[in-house]
Amino acid sequence: MKTLHRSQSWPNQKWRWIIPILLLLLFLSTLIWLPWQAQRMEANERQEQLIADSLWVEQAIQFQLNRNDEVLRQIGGEIKSAKLQKDTVLERFRTILKNNREIQRIAWYDANNKVVADTRDIVQADGGRVPSPKFEFGDLEISEETICLKPVLEINAKNTYLMHCQIPIIKDERRIGSMMISYRMNAILEELVPWWFAQDNQITITDIDDRILAERSAGGSGKSVYTHSRALELPSLTLVLRTNSIKTEPKLLSNLLVLSVILLSIGLIWSLMALWRDINRRLAAEGALRQQVTFRTAMENSLVTGLRARDMEGRLTYVNPAFCRMVGFPAEDIIGRIPPMPYWAPEAIEEYQQRFNQLLAGSVPSEGFETTYQHASGERIPVLIYESPLIDENGKQTGWMSSILDISELRRAQELTRQQEEKLHTSAKLATMGEIASMLAHELNQPLAAISSYTTGAVNLLQGGMIDKSLFQSALEKVNAQAQRAGQIIRSVHEFVKKREATREPVQIADLIQSAMPLVELQAQASHVALQWKIAKKLPLVLADGILLEQVLLNLTRNAIEAMQTTPPEKRILRVEASYDDNEQHILVSVIDRGHGIPAEVSEKLFSPFFSTKSAGMGMGLNICRTAIEFHGGKLSHSDNPVGGTIFQFALPISASHINNIHNA
Numbered sequence: 001m002k003t004l005h006r007s008q009s010w011p012n013q014k015w016r017w018i019i020p021i022l023l024l025l026l027f028l029s030t031l032i033w034l035p036w037q038a039q040r041m042e043a044n045e046r047q048e049q050l051i052a053d054s055l056w057v058e059q060a061i062q063f064q065l066n067r068n069d070e071v072l073r074q075i076g077g078e079i080k081s082a083k084l085q086k087d088t089v090l091e092r093f094r095t096i097l098k099n100n101r102e103i104q105r106i107a108w109y110d111a112n113n114k115v116v117a118d119t120r121d122i123v124q125a126d127g128g129r130v131p132s133p134k135f136e137f138g139d140l141e142i143s144e145e146t147i148c149l150k151p152v153l154e155i156n157a158k159n160t161y162l163m164h165c166q167i168p169i170i171k172d173e174r175r176i177g178s179m180m181i182s183y184r185m186n187a188i189l190e191e192l193v194p195w196w197f198a199q200d201n202q203i204t205i206t207d208i209d210d211r212i213l214a215e216r217s218a219g220g221s222g223k224s225v226y227t228h229s230r231a232l233e234l235p236s237l238t239l240v241l242r243t244n245s246i247k248t249e250p251k252l253l254s255n256l257l258v259l260s261v262i263l264l265s266i267g268l269i270w271s272l273m274a275l276w277r278d279i280n281r282r283l284a285a286e287g288a289l290r291q292q293v294t295f296r297t298a299m300e301n302s303l304v305t306g307l308r309a310r311d312m313e314g315r316l317t318y319v320n321p322a323f324c325r326m327v328g329f330p331a332e333d334i335i336g337r338i339p340p341m342p343y344w345a346p347e348a349i350e351e352y353q354q355r356f357n358q359l360l361a362g363s364v365p366s367e368g369f370e371t372t373y374q375h376a377s378g379e380r381i382p383v384l385i386y387e388s389p390l391i392d393e394n395g396k397q398t399g400w401m402s403s404i405l406d407i408s409e410l411r412r413a414q415e416l417t418r419q420q421e422e423k424l425h426t427s428a429k430l431a432t433m434g435e436i437a438s439m440l441a442h443e444l445n446q447p448l449a450a451i452s453s454y455t456t457g458a459v460n461l462l463q464g465g466m467i468d469k470s471l472f473q474s475a476l477e478k479v480n481a482q483a484q485r486a487g488q489i490i491r492s493v494h495e496f497v498k499k500r501e502a503t504r505e506p507v508q509i510a511d512l513i514q515s516a517m518p519l520v521e522l523q524a525q526a527s528h529v530a531l532q533w534k535i536a537k538k539l540p541l542v543l544a545d546g547i548l549l550e551q552v553l554l555n556l557t558r559n560a561i562e563a564m565q566t567t568p569p570e571k572r573i574l575r576v577e578a579s580y581d582d583n584e585q586h587i588l589v590s591v592i593d594r595g596h597g598i599p600a601e602v603s604e605k606l607f608s609p610f611f612s613t614k615s616a617g618m619g620m621g622l623n624i625c626r627t628a629i630e631f632h633g634g635k636l637s638h639s640d641n642p643v644g645g646t647i648f649q650f651a652l653p654i655s656a657s658h659i660n661n662i663h664n665a
């Protein structure tokens with residue numbers, strides 16, 4: 001299910017990016033289009049402005065030339081009707097010339113094209129404007145309309161064009177003269193184009209063949225970006241007025257816009273990438289977290305150790321599945337509960353309560369403790385619990401964490417081992433018994449033979465009729481003593497082989513050694529070993545299983561005797577010592593021989609089961625001894641005897657009641 005879900009979400013994740021990317025592209029293209037559009041609008045606006053201004057200038061020039069024409073026509077009319085004299089006309093001409101600086105010359109001709117009045121003369125007299133050559137009419141057509149002629153270069157002046165216009169004076173449909181007005185083309189631009197327009201534009205007047213007749217460029221030459229040409233319609237002449245703006249394309253604005261678009265785009269892409277990175281990082285972290293959680297859950301679920309968390313009031317806040325399995329309650333039934341808990345065994349409630357109070361008081365035992373839980377089915381489960389404080393990320397304690405180990409299996413295994421060991425003890429005992437049975441028979445032979453000979457003697461005395469009372473008594477006492485000794489040997493063997501569970505009771509170690517003595521003696525005698533005993537007086541009691549300890553003693557003495565087989569007979573001494581170590585409060589029992597000793601390689605394996613250097617040895621003796629001593633809380637050790645041979649020694653703790661007695665005394 002999960003993998004399916006994942007594979008479905010893949011294309012979705014891809015598609016999720018398509019929309020923002022498309023939006024981003026749209027946004028970017030809009031951003032790029034905007035400055036371009038703005039520039040175009042600006043350019044259009046400038047162009048339109050230029051056209052409007054050019055129109056205005058053209059109109060202004062047209063208007064002024066028409067006005068001049070009108071004024072001269074009026075003078076012409078007056079010449080016809082009022083018969084104006086040359087001087088008056090000249091005076092009028094002079095006024096016009098003064099007010100209109102674009103006009104270079106005005107002249108009045110009669111019907112034969114002879115100059116009547118010419119402003120050239122006055123100008124020369126005034127010493128003002130540069131004189132111009134006399135104008136020749138040639139064969140000009142007679143017409144009532146004003147006629148402007150193609151501008152011509154002014155003689156003696158550089159690149160200066162003059163345009164002459166003739167205004168006829170007509171009377172009774174007959175030309176009685178004409179007036180000639182000459183415009184300096186440059187001056188037309190200088191005078192009639194307003195300064196603000198000239199400042200921004202290069203203005204030229206050309207003829208229709210594109211010959212430049214006049215030019216004005218006060219603000220520099222035109223950039224040919226915004227240009228406009230208008231026809232300048234003059235009477236019978238068409239000129240062209242060209243304007244060329246000195247303005248270039250609107251760069252700054254577009255540059256700024258483009259720059260900001262680039263910056264914005266970079267910023268946008270960068271932030272999108274950062275977002276992308278961030279999302280990927282988050283996704284990765286989320287994935288890792290999910291994996292961690294799954295891993296932890298799997299770990300928790302596979303744990304066999306029960307885990308339990310409690311808050312500061314002892315309320316259960318968490319349990320793992322192993323704990324639930326152990327106590328047989330589902331988590332939801334026990335989480336949130338405060339003691340007493342449903343898994344507390346009624347017989348141990350007091351113990352739990354006490355421990356719980358200790359916990360609330362803040363004393364957590366560092367080592368684990370054993371107790372019993374009650375499964376929901378009523379079954380008792382032995383458990384081992386470790387408690388530790390639960391510390392949060394700020395280092396503050398928020399409760400307790402416990403790990404709970406179900407030790408029923410362990411207990412069962414221990415019990416099984418113990419039983420097996422016991423069985424082994426029994427078989428070992430039987431083996432020992434088999435071995436000593438012959439010795440026992442031999443030893444019993446002695447007292448029995450003695451008894452037999454004493455009783456035979458006594459019978460003979462009776463038959464001989466010799467009745468010596470004291471002799472009889474002595475014989476019977478000896479019989480009695482031998483019989484008792486035999487009985488003691490038999491009893492101790494009987495005790496030893498009797499199969500029974502280990503029971504502990506206060507034992508006087510001296511008595512114990514005493515009761516084992518006959519058997520030891522039996523072995524010793526067979527091997528010609530001299531036996532020595534040294535038992536301290538008033539030894540404290542030990543809590544022990546007497547028979548087990550006897551067996552230990554028998555095993556150790558038997559090993560010692562066997563180790564001395566090759567020792568010269570005079571050195572075959574077996575010493576058994578018992579003393580009390582006040583410091584350690586231990587009873588120490590040593591079995592000292594003068595045998596072949598224990599080499600290092602043997603020493604390592606000494607206590608391993610079935611390790612033996614003897615051809616008929618079982619190799620269980622020392623192993624059983626150590627188990628038996630440790631079962632009593634004691635310790636079995638060995639060391640080299642300084643005079644040759646080995647010392648085996650076991651220490652046994654003395655019984656607690658005895659310690660009390662010692663303290664009370």
Ligand code: ADP
Pocket residue numbers: 555559560563593595596597598602606611612613614616617618619620621622623646
């Ligand atoms: P077994 O007597 O059947 O061999 P034990 O466990 O009693 O088994 O002894 C193991 C081995 O330890 C013996 O075979 C012997 O080599 C060595 N050993 C035990 N006691 C002594 C001793 N007092 N002196 C020398 N060697 C000893």
